[in-house]
Amino acid sequence: MFLPTTKEEIEGLGWKGLDIILVTGDSYIDSPYVGVAVIGKILLDSGYKVGVIGQPETSSDVDIRRLGEPRLFWGVTGGCIDSMVANRTATGRRRNRDDYTPGGVNNRRPDRAAIAYTNLIKRYYKKDTRPIVLGGIEASLRRTAHYDFWTDTIRRSILFDTKADYLLYGMAERSAVELAGCIKDGKDPRSVRGLCYISKDIPDGCLELPSFQESAQDKDAFTRSFHTVYNNNDPATAVALAQRQDTRYLIQNPPAPYLSQKELDRVYGLGYERDAHPYHRKDGEVKVLETIRFSISSHRGCYGECSFCAIAVHEGRRVRSRSKASILAEAKEMTRHPLFKGRINDVGGPSANMYGTGCERMEKQGCCPKKSCISPQVCPRLNFGHAEQLSLLKALRGVDGVQKVVVASGLRHDLVLADKNEGERYLKELVLHHVSGQMKIAPEHSEASVLRQMGKPNCDQNALIKFKELFYKFTKEAGLSQxxxxxxxxxxxxxxxxxxxxxxxxxxxxxxxxxxxxxxxxxxxxxxxxxxxxxxxxxxxxxxxxxxxxxxxxxxxxxxxxxxxxxxxxxxxxxxxxxxxxxxxxxxxxxxxxxxxxxxxxxxxxxxxxxxx
Ligand code: SF4
Ligand code: SF4
Structure with a gap:
């Protein structure tokens, strides 16, 4: 089912109102790839009545009043992409298109959407409305003092800029359910893991970061602050952090424990429509659906730690994989979708070939803080083979109604080469069955000094040339043109x-x-x-x-x-x-x-x- 987005739908469900309203910078797309849908569905499954307002008009109350006021809290997100990144190019120009907006015209998502939507709620519901809780990638990556490219300044925590009540960071299913439980039961939610809040004092046990003012004025202080936030991102080892912003402190509780495989399977099995809500669909096609509608997310997290990528900070470095049974069940469910034509567009995660990999140490004690898992060499303790993914892909090819399974997520070609047992077989299988005309890889550069700065010193020219040769050798042997x-x-x-x-x-x-x-x-x-x-x-x-x-x-x-x-x-x-x-x-x-x-x-x-x- 779709979560309701109009009063009529709420009445149609026999509900008397909503516990939680989620406000997002995307149109409401009911897909396991979209955070609002996932958080909404997990809250619904936990017994809460949840509605969604996608891309509200910010110059009037027409949208924000559409569902009334929630009983427990407002959830606010800029959407699947930071709104400044979604709206602006690397040179600062406004983008013409938005793949999450019906019709594709970039005319619905305000810059700094989390701030705009929080202001919108406060403007029309006054100060005593229910708590406003920020979430999603925009809030997560701007939770402490951070560099903002578009103003070329260090900005305060977004929690201070929005004047919202709480912020949930990272993949927030567990934290959102716990927070809802606290608010419902009238308990203080400030001990919920994965939560940030504002405090006059620093609670016991917090590690204090250089203040916002110090970080803004002193680049060394900002660097120290960044390292500390980065190193306190693993649920197994992180401590609470505090950062003075003005006269008060941002408190960041340690991250929520990662979902177990069973819990992850539950999240992906909650029944998604794989479509935009009809309320939005009437205004045109939502382009991103072409990519995500029939794609499967097999795992979360990445231990690649490329310097330009925020996955480690937002999703975590430890890879958590779904069970094969859960992924196959999702594929079977897809085959019953009226628009499914036999093709699964992607099976992957942040890096496709990390499915089913990890190490005992990261499971039990958290990731090594001073050592990288694959750079400059693959750590001997990392269990990184491709056997699990090969077995998964083979099983998916056998699902009734599935004609083609594509692996479109990028893969770490250095890991393919490093896997002496299954690496070549994996690439051959991809070439034979899972490439759709072209395979995308991201070497990013050829020069060693630049690659080192990017955190990819093992993706050198030789590795790339070897991978290319193997790819074309297998392609030729198979008589294919890709x-x-x-x-x-x-x-x-x-x-x-x-x-x-x-x-x-x-x-x-x-x-x-x-x-x-x-x-x-x-x-x-x-x-x-x-x-x-x-x-x-x-x-x-x-x-x-x-x-x-x-x-x-x-x-x-x-x-x-x-x-x-x-x-x-x-x-x-x-x-x-x-x-x-x-x-x-x-x-x-x-x-x-x-x-x-x-x-x-x-x-x-x-x-x-x-x-x-
Ligand atoms: S391998 Fe890909 S997902 Fe992983 S850190 Fe690098 S860019 Fe990000
Ligand atoms: S032991 Fe090796 S693979 Fe495991 S977390 Fe540490 S660096 Fe990564």
Missing amino acids: FLTYYLMAAHPGCGEDDMARLRSFALKELGRLPEQVQVFTPTPSTYSTLSYWTGCDPFTGKPCFVEKSARGREAQKSILTGPCIKKEKKEAFDPKRLLKNSKFVQALKSSHCNNKDAMGTQPDARRRGSDE
Whole structure:
């Protein structure tokens, strides 16, 4: 069932009102890929009456009064993507499209949506309304003092900026149910794990971070604060944190324990419509459904720890996988959907080939704070084979009514190569059964110094070339016509124009093409790369690093890679030094960004962002 979004639906359900109203910057899409739907369904399953208001009008009360006032609390989220990232390009221009809005026009989601919606509720329900609880990625990644690219400043915790009552961070199913229970029973919710709140004092046992004011003025203090927040993100080891914002403190309770496999299976088995609510559907197609409607999320978390990715902070570093039975049950349910045509568009997670992997230490004691699981080498204690995923994919291929199962989530090609037992068999199976024309991988760069800064030192040129050779060997053996596409990044901290020229040379010489999927690095809140961008230093060594900050320079880096290919480049073994010396050619490449539509504001790939590899 859809959660109600009109008064008529509430009456139709025989309900007298709602316990909880969730307000979101997306249209209401009932899918296990959409946080509002998942939180709404788990609360419903726990006995609460929940309604949803998607993309409310902020200049009047027409939407926010639509369902009345909730008995327990308001839940507010900017949506599946931070609203500033959803609305603005890396150069600050407003995006034209929004894949979560009916009809696709970006005209419904306000900038800083969590602030706009909290103000909206307070404006029309006055101060004594029920508590307002922030959630979702925007709130989660802005929960402490953070760098905001769009104002080029350190901002306070979003809880202070919105003046909401509580904030739930991370994957908040458990915390949301506990919070609802506390409010319903009249208990103080301030001990709920995964919750942030505002306090006049610091409770016993809290670790105090450098204050917001200190973080804003002193980059070393901000760096210390960032490391402490990052290192207190594992439920097994984290302690409560406190950060002074003005005269009061933000208190961050330790994160909620991860859902067990049984609990995760329950979340995904709650029955989703896999569609936009008719209230929104009448205004046009919601494009993101093309991708997520018939996709399956097999696991959460990623121990890849790429510096530009917020998955470790939001979802956690430990991989938690669903049971095979639960995933197969979801696939069977999909086959009964009236729009299902036999194709599952994706089975994966933040990084597809981490399904069913992990290590005993991370399960029992939490992830090692001072050691990475796969970088620069795969940790010997990591159980990372591909056997589990191979078995899952085979079983999915056998489900009645399923004709094709695609693995579209990115995968860590270095892990495929590192798996000496099953790695090649895994890639062969993907090539034979699970690629739909093209397989996407995200090497991001070719240059060792840039890759190191990105936290990907083991994804070097040799690994990429070897993976490419294997892919095309298996493709040829199978008599298929399919190809690899590469996600690459420009203007990451530590990357200069000469690095981009060398990447261009590598792409032409070794990959045989200039890439189409090039992203200009966006300093989104709460990543190590963003910390580098702000401080101009490597956050681990403290050494200064080059950071391209001008919008023109950032676009120019992209254009060096994507600029039109000249005949000479194709014919000769390409020397990047000569390219840089050829100022006429470089200028031509740089200025080509003026004609580059993608740089001018097309929609971000939601799947790549956040869950990208
Ligand atoms: S023991 Fe190795 S695999 Fe396990 S958490 Fe530590 S670094 Fe990661
Ligand atoms: S970019 Fe991919 S591999 Fe890297 S941390 Fe994020 S999800 Fe993991």
